[in-house]
Amino acid sequence: MFQTILQRVDFWLIYLAVVLCGASGGGVHSCHEVKTAFQLRQIGPLKWVPEAPGTDGELQICKHSGPSCCTRKMEESYQAAVRRETLQNIRSYSFELKYLIVGHASAFQDAFQSLLSFTLNLTTGLFDSAYEPLSQDARPLVADLFSDLSLFLGGDGNTSMERSVHRFYDNLFPLVYRRLVNPGLASAPPSSEHSECLRMTRQDVNPFGSHPRVLVEGLTRALSAGRALSQALVIGAEVLNATERAGLARECGRALVRMQYCPHCRGLTLIQPCGGLCLNVMRGCLVGLSELDGPWRRYVALLQELTGALAEGHDLELALQGIRNHVNDAILHAQLHGPRISAIVDKVCGPLTDTPSVTSIRSTLKVMTSVSTSPTSMAMTSSPAEVTLDHLSHTRRSFPLKPSKNNTPRSLKKISREFMGYIQRYRSFFSALPEMLCESEMVVDDFTCWSGEDVVESYVGRVVGNSLQAQKNNPEIKVRSIDPILVGARDRLEHFKPEMQGQMGWATDWGGWVETGSGTREEASGECDDEDGCQGSGDEDFTISYSDHERENKKREREAMK
Numbered sequence: 001m002f003q004t005i006l007q008r009v010d011f012w013l014i015y016l017a018v019v020l021c022g023a024s025g026g027g028v029h030s031c032h033e034v035k036t037a038f039q040l041r042q043i044g045p046l047k048w049v050p051e052a053p054g055t056d057g058e059l060q061i062c063k064h065s066g067p068s069c070c071t072r073k074m075e076e077s078y079q080a081a082v083r084r085e086t087l088q089n090i091r092s093y094s095f096e097l098k099y100l101i102v103g104h105a106s107a108f109q110d111a112f113q114s115l116l117s118f119t120l121n122l123t124t125g126l127f128d129s130a131y132e133p134l135s136q137d138a139r140p141l142v143a144d145l146f147s148d149l150s151l152f153l154g155g156d157g158n159t160s161m162e163r164s165v166h167r168f169y170d171n172l173f174p175l176v177y178r179r180l181v182n183p184g185l186a187s188a189p190p191s192s193e194h195s196e197c198l199r200m201t202r203q204d205v206n207p208f209g210s211h212p213r214v215l216v217e218g219l220t221r222a223l224s225a226g227r228a229l230s231q232a233l234v235i236g237a238e239v240l241n242a243t244e245r246a247g248l249a250r251e252c253g254r255a256l257v258r259m260q261y262c263p264h265c266r267g268l269t270l271i272q273p274c275g276g277l278c279l280n281v282m283r284g285c286l287v288g289l290s291e292l293d294g295p296w297r298r299y300v301a302l303l304q305e306l307t308g309a310l311a312e313g314h315d316l317e318l319a320l321q322g323i324r325n326h327v328n329d330a331i332l333h334a335q336l337h338g339p340r341i342s343a344i345v346d347k348v349c350g351p352l353t354d355t356p357s358v359t360s361i362r363s364t365l366k367v368m369t370s371v372s373t374s375p376t377s378m379a380m381t382s383s384p385a386e387v388t389l390d391h392l393s394h395t396r397r398s399f400p401l402k403p404s405k406n407n408t409p410r411s412l413k414k415i416s417r418e419f420m421g422y423i424q425r426y427r428s429f430f431s432a433l434p435e436m437l438c439e440s441e442m443v444v445d446d447f448t449c450w451s452g453e454d455v456v457e458s459y460v461g462r463v464v465g466n467s468l469q470a471q472k473n474n475p476e477i478k479v480r481s482i483d484p485i486l487v488g489a490r491d492r493l494e495h496f497k498p499e500m501q502g503q504m505g506w507a508t509d510w511g512g513w514v515e516t517g518s519g520t521r522e523e524a525s526g527e528c529d530d531e532d533g534c535q536g537s538g539d540e541d542f543t544i545s546y547s548d549h550e551r552e553n554k555k556r557e558r559e560a561m562k
Helices: 002-022 032-040 072-130 132-153 161-181 183-187 192-205 211-245 250-260 275-285 293-312 315-321 323-336 338-348 358-372 375-382 384-396 412-426 429-442 484-504 546-561
Strands: 513-515 521-523
Touching: 072 132, 072 211, 072 250, 072 315, 072 323, 072 412, 072 429, 132 161, 132 211, 161 183, 161 192, 161 211, 161 323, 161 338, 192 338, 211 293, 211 315, 211 323, 211 484, 250 275, 275 429, 293 412, 293 429, 293 484, 315 323, 323 338
Parallel strands: none
Antiparallel strands: 513 521
């Protein structure tokens, strides 16, 4: 009760001070307070502020029938200052959001690079341990493949997973053919023409079976969410940069001056604008940003879907770690079918000293393809060598892969969950921005306020909504158009999701599931696991038995040969 009485007393003291200072302008005898505010806010030269109120017929914004402490030059300075202050306030609010997006984009890329580095070493280790004759020459091929994977995950539009994987196998084929399929050729001097022939005909000769295609499909699907997320974060940063470049319309500048600085012309430097006045002015000024609200909400929902895919599953990690086994299986397949491959290569590319033309290569391939698929030519696959190589495939194969844990300071799962928690708070950022600006420092909970024309107890004007259509009824500002920069940002957001769906093909195919050893799809809750400090999460749920996968492939291959 005592506190309430004090608040009422404070109000009447403030109100009495405002009245005595000349709420109507008639009692202003000095512009000292106006000059002080002009100086503190660094609006312009003090010489432009008169010592005493007078009449300036050139005033265009803060027109008043009585004496005024403003001049035309002060109005111009007020316009520049209010634009600068408003844009700075907008940037201060968008900075946190921009930092969130850019910072997590960097964190995701760091996690991707850590995974790529780990699996690169895993794959090169395969050649060092199991295929030493290929090791030195295969290292740059593996490095090029993982460089393309890095570009693909980073959202590079010119990188194709299919081209990268096939280029890797094209370049690997000459090495495998000379040093593993026909080790006797390893001592012969390499022929660039013969090697080029092997590279050109690799996909037709098909020495690696279905493994290149399976690797392409697996990597494309598993990496799509990470790639799309990288591109989405870039788009988000571009949109926020566009909002910073967008300016304020001339009508907006005038309305802001009328709201914030016209009271100064009457000596009222402490009065605050009414809440309704501020909302109308800010919604009119920021209608271009408010028009981003719908596309931005859909964009945030897309971010949540993408990060959810990374947080709830281990597809990306397993796919990258599985490259080693895919390459191993492909090489073993070539060794298993060595006689058939050698027969085709001898026909198509000839001996090392005899390099056929491209035309002869293609014509020979047509004949050899039909011959190689005949039952007679395929009979060799049931030789004892198949049993030996099948046993070798299991001895060379690593243990079933599990998601890597704690190999990075912050795992993909933790980064994804953290980002999901933060970004959802900014779903309504653009529609709420006018309210945030008005609540921050312009409006106080008081008994009197500035209506745009005088000191009142409450704002009686109509408060309009955020939309462009609603601004037609805005009593404080006339909105004629939207900044083209913001129109472009809105269109970019609207078109992004359809572009990703068409480009990546993951519109409905990917989601929060993981493969298990049984080959079934299981939902991944993504709520708790060991790396979050939980117990009994069941790592085995995320184990892929590649030996079962390989045996299934071999079974299909044998059925195709019958």
